[in-house]
Amino acid sequence: MAYESKFKSEETDELFKAILSLKNEEECYRFFEDICTINEIHAISQRLQVAKMLNKKATYSEIEDKTKASTATISRINKCLVYGADGYKTVLERI
Numbered sequence: 001m002a003y004e005s006k007f008k009s010e011e012t013d014e015l016f017k018a019i020l021s022l023k024n025e026e027e028c029y030r031f032f033e034d035i036c037t038i039n040e041i042h043a044i045s046q047r048l049q050v051a052k053m054l055n056k057k058a059t060y061s062e063i064e065d066k067t068k069a070s071t072a073t074i075s076r077i078n079k080c081l082v083y084g085a086d087g088y089k090t091v092l093e094r095i
Contacts, residue, residue, distance in 0.1 A: 003085065050077045051088040 005012075022028050032041055046067050053063045060074050069077075081088055 005085070047073070047077055048088075048091070050074055051081060052092060054078050054081055055088075055092050 022031055046069050049067050050063055050069050054077060060071055063074050064071060
């Protein structure tokens with residue numbers, strides 16, 4: 001059974017196809033620098049670091065100290081890891 005996202009749209013499909021077309025890290029940097037603000041890139045990067053640390057069973061205070069993420073952000077990411085669409089899980093297994 002295919003996954004059905006609640007965010008699915010033609011525009012989002014096109015965005016994801018664009019991301020999947022990128023061939024290397026340099027192309028990713030170029031695309032994301034154009035499409036995102038620096039704060040958006042930092043926020044997404046921070047969320048991935050939080051997910052990695054949660055996956056390794058770090059405490060909220062350890063994560064907060066290292067990443068400077070708020071406890072609300074850490075909690076939201078933890079909820080995604082436990083009840084989400086397994087996106088973080090997929091990426092963490094691959095990196």
